[in-house]
Amino acid sequence: MTDSLEKSVLSVSDYLNWESQQPEKHVFFGGEVFAMTGGTLRHNLATVASVLAFKSHLAGSPCKVFSGDVKVAVNVTEHWFYPDVLVTCSAQDLGDMSAVAVSEPVLILEVLSPSTQAYDRGQNFISLQKLSSLKEYALLDAETARLEVYRRNAAERFELFVFEGTDCEADLASIGWRGPVASLLD
Structure with a gap:
């Protein structure tokens, strides 16, 4: 993982909607989004x-x-990776x-x-x-x-x-x- 892209806290639905439109993959943890590296x-x-x-x-x-x-939804409100x-x-x-x-x-x-x-x-x-x-x-x-x-x-x-x-x-x-x-x- 790399540095958090967003400092504001996202909801899971906001993350899933946003990430579905991104060319790269992102991890969601505790309301923050992290870009995945190659x-x-x-x-x-x-x-x-x-x-x-x-x-x-x-x-x-x-x-x-x-x-x-x-993705794995570890906790549907907390961690997706x-x-x-x-x-x-x-x-x-x-x-x-x-x-x-x-x-x-x-x-x-x-x-x-x-x-x-x-x-x-x-x-x-x-x-x-x-x-x-x-x-x-x-x-x-x-x-x-x-x-x-x-x-x-x-x-x-x-x-x-x-x-x-x-x-x-x-x-x-x-x-x-x-x-x-x-x-x-x-």
Whole structure:
């Protein structure tokens, strides 16, 4: 994220109306709007590889994978953002394919970048924990081939699982996926 574009507080409906007319994507948080920055080639390759790995794995299931053009409404009055990769299995989310947002993802994966990693590890993760549907929040570091998976446990707390190295076998229990970290990188 970058600096706030608007210092005045916007309502969600004002944000959604305004953003639908913008050529760039924007995050909405607490009434403020933040322009999203572009990613690197490495970031994009990791996003595409992750989408393809999950799409292939989920073929024939009721779950669908989406990339950075679909918003997540964490709290419909407080936080709307575009994750790099998300998976939802919700009939409500998938009932209207012309919708621009989902509200019941089971998995969100962010490809880390220097400009957003503090936000992804901090405020974004704090906010995402409000989504009762969210089973896992994954952070992929494409430079170091490291996947950090925050998995919701039986006590409704998130536990950290780390998979390091291209050959390391990673797993995402929320969607039943297993594979080497390298399969999410290129």
